[in-house]
Amino acid sequence: MRSFSIVVAADRAMGIGKNRGLPWRLRKDMAFFAKITSKVVQGAQDATTIGELTHQRRVNACIMGRKTWESIPKKFRPLTDRFNVIVSRDPHYLDDKPEKGNPLVALATSFEAALDLVESLQSPSSSSPSTSSIQVARTFLIGGAQLYNEGVRSKDCTHIFLTRIDATVDCDTFFPEISPSEYQLLPSTESHEFLENYLQESVEGGVIEEGSYQYEYTVYNRI
């Protein structure tokens, strides 16, 4: 299964970034991001017992552009309990980095190569089990704009989990247009039900207020 989902937070104008970082600090949304990208749900996507048999660690994958990787504070990277795939055209990017050799960190020189890598770690056949210590459950594309541009157009993108921030914030980086002929925005109640089912736990629904911000977790399904 090559499918993946996009996770993003954007303002009314689909702004997502400023000065190489996030334009806002939303504690609950960060917790939601950590939950949706980290939680390995039993039975999710090609669950097999092969991982158990080969003592592989079953985690979700987060694919991200090199700039998004560098925007994560050093103390928080790699993202814990997730397989971090950094996309850079520089095949030697990791060579002098402390993360080189970390089994939870990998480099891919294109988005397609990142998907290939993750796919190869998803469901190894019992006849040729992967030699990796990692088995991938769900796959998420977590930014930034350059990677979203490629990802949103991919037929393998099944969902967009968009935290819609009801504000206009000064941004210099934007999420691409979500074509209504390719994605359907679920109504508020359905988005909420979808997320609770997807995560198999309760998720805060409706409008969330945090500081001066109001936002809501929404779901787009590929048509």
Ligand SMILES: NC(=O)c1ccc[n+]([C@@H]2O[C@H](COP(=O)([O-])OP(=O)(O)OC[C@H]3O[C@@H](n4cnc5c(N)ncnc54)[C@H](OP(=O)(O)O)[C@@H]3O)[C@@H](O)[C@H]2O)c1
């Ligand atoms: N609001 C949100 O949910 C959210 C989420 C994520 C990020 N962001 C924000 O988005 C901004 C960063 O986004 P960005 O668009 O500037 O950068 P980005 O997409 O994170 O990374 C761009 C880099 O990825 C590599 N890359 C891109 N396309 C590639 C391809 N086809 N093949 C190989 N490598 C490729 C290149 O790395 P090399 O230059 O090394 O070759 C490129 O410079 C930051 O402000 C960040 O905070 C916001």
